[in-house]
Amino acid sequence: MGRLWKNIDEDILTENDLMSLAKCHNVVVFRKERFKKYDTITFRCSQYRRFTKCQYQVKAKVFHDGIYQTFCSQHHEHESFENSIVPVEVRSVIRDLALNGLNVGQIRKKMEMLHPVISLL
Ligand SMILES: [Zn+2]
Known part of the structure; x- marks a missing residue:
């Protein structure tokens, strides 16, 4: 293609x-x-x-x-958390936030507050 x-x-x-x-x-x-x-x-x-x-x-x-x-x-596709280095427990938090309808930007902000050390890019 x-x-x-x-x-x-x-x-x-x-x-x-x-x-x-x-x-x-x-x-x-x-x-x-x-x-x-x-x-x-x-x-x-x-x-x-x-x-x-x-x-x-x-x-x-x-x-x-x-x-x-x-x-x-194309566009940068960096939204997949699957193959990132984010620990499993953080990933499940991210999933919960996503299920609550937060978009990636909002999740990122929230994660920065909760886990300032982890950069999701
Ligand atoms: Zn890229």
Whole structure:
């Protein structure tokens, strides 16, 4: 299945711009390819090892005349608590909160209050 790429509306003029864009999109370099008219740099989620389901990618086309075009695909998926390092008893608290209709943001806030040491990201 092909990915849908959305244009990222940012002015990228240098490799530095590209790297700070990657940082703020939370991605790291995954693959570089060369084509006739441009090179592409594909980035993937910087936490893909932890969030193996996360499909988020950013792609940059670097034309040989120095023009950058950037695209992103999918969204970060970090909501799965299943393969995180959160202890079982905390997970059951999270599940109870979820059953009470709290959304992820509210749960996160609550967990920060209850367990300030644990970061759910
Ligand atoms: Zn991600």
